[in-house]
Amino acid sequence: MKLKSLIKRIESKYPLNLAYDWDNVGLLVGDFDNEIKKILVTLEANESVINEAIENNIDLIVTHHPFIFSKINKINTGDLKGRLIHKLIKHDIALYSMHTNFDIAFDGLNDYFMEVIGFENTKILEVTNSEILYKLAVYVPTTHADVLRKALGDVGCGNIGNYSHCSFNSEGLGTFKPLEGSNPFIGNINDIEHVNEIKIETIVPQRILGGVLSTMQKVHPYEEVAYDLYKLENKGNSVGLGRVSKLNHSTTLVELSNKIKEKLNMKHIRIVGDLDTKVSKVAVVTGSGADMVKKAQRQGADVIITGDVKYHDAQDALDMGMSIVDCGHFETEDIFKDAMKRFLDGIEDVQTIKSSVNLNPFKIV
Ligand SMILES: [Zn+2]
Known part of the structure; x- marks a missing residue:
């Protein structure tokens, strides 16, 4: 490839x-x-x-x-x-x-971390972007509406919540006159043609816009496709940094830390807070997330799981009544290899291997 x-x-x-x-x-x-x-x-x-x-x-x-x-x-x-x-x-x-x-995207590193530890009911800790949406209105002969509608839905148009292939369709009469040099699908050169058409309206997220327009051109029977494309004020799905999760069963800080140690194959983990503190909501920021302690608390989290926590970050968290599980920057992010390999394994014609070089600069003796 x-x-x-x-x-x-x-x-x-x-x-x-x-x-x-x-x-x-x-x-x-x-x-x-x-x-x-x-x-x-x-x-x-x-x-x-x-x-x-x-x-x-x-x-x-x-x-x-x-x-x-x-x-x-x-x-x-x-x-x-x-x-x-x-x-x-x-x-x-x-x-x-x-x-x-990759930290921010859906199914990126933070989502993968949640999956590895087994945290469910995941929400975004800090929203950074909301998806830009377009409305596509395309005019197609009634006879070809089903095929085009399905093709647009198959490439990701019209996804609203748990529904895919959403569209609005209205019938009307299309007119056109093929000029010299054209190669019309219907009608004759220099005759005004009347065709029963459907106007298909659907929503397209910006990230797939290019693919959608080329699919539309490919599937549509006309030589020149008539369509309108406009940017919407309403926003699509949000993405952002960090995740929060309400646990299905409350636990204690030490039990939670032991679970993380086991899942990440760690021998030691640093904890800030009372070991017996009850934890029912967790926040996660892979890499360095000590600056997100306040945001995590505002979202109702009892603890933030992250890396790179400094002495004063820990003192501030204690004063605020927040707990921290400091797994280490490397330990929260080395799973990048697994997350990315899983994604690339879904792409044909390429083989992906994980590096076996140990990049952790720290040793514990
Ligand atoms: Zn990092």
């Missing part, structure tokens, strides 16, 4: 525009026209990971942490980052990063 086609598939699920402005996501190194057969997924790419990719004939490395983040003035082998970029290009290995867009 060509890299540009693969990226299209990835970004239809995890759009780049969900990322924060300060972030750096997308194809950071590589040729869009390269053929991709083998992919390596990793939390981040250091020299060991790049060597692993070379040994395994990898065409594309997909990382969570952006491989290039701060400004680069030179790319040469005298500097660590320059040497790594040079090595990637020399071995024709592309590198794609998906960071806060």
Whole structure:
């Protein structure tokens, strides 16, 4: 599969525009026209990971942490980052990063974390974007309305709550005159034609708009398709950072922490708060989420599960009556490999492997 086609598939699920402005996501190194057969997924790419990719004939490395983040003035082998970029290009290995867009997106890292631990009834902790919606109105001969309506629904038009293929249909009379040089499906050159048509109106989320219009052109019988497309004021599904979950059964802070330790295969976990505190609602922010303690409390959470908690964050949380389970930045995010591999395994013609390089910089003795 060509890299540009693969990226299209990835970004239809995890759009780049969900990322924060300060972030750096997308194809950071590589040729869009390269053929991709083998992919390596990793939390981040250091020299060991790049060597692993070379040994395994990898065409594309997909990382969570952006491989290039701060400004680069030179790319040469005298500097660590320059040497790594040079090595990637020399071995024709592309590198794609998906960071806060993957944290925020539905079925991204935070949702995957909730799934791994077994938290249900998940809601967004902080909404960052709401989906932009368009209304598509397309005019089609009555005889072809069913086929077009189904095709539009099959590619994702008209999804409202738990309903798919939603549309409104009105009958009317369409007119047109084929001019010299046209190749009309119905009617003759220079004769005004009258055709019974249906106007199909349906909702299209912005992220699938391109695919919807090409499907419409493909399925519609007319040489020139008449349609209206307009942006709506009403917004679609919301996405955002972090998740909250109301537990089906209340537990204690220590029981919750033991469960997380077991699910993430951890030997130790840091806890802020009274071990016997009752927990009935949890908040989760993968990576660094100590700045979300207040938001978590406002949403009614008793504890926030995250990484990178500093001494003063912990003191502030105690003063507020909030508990924290600090799993560590690495431990909450290394599951990126599993989440991304599951997604990429659903794409035909590419093979995905997980990096076996241990990227945890900390050791506990
Ligand atoms: Zn991170």
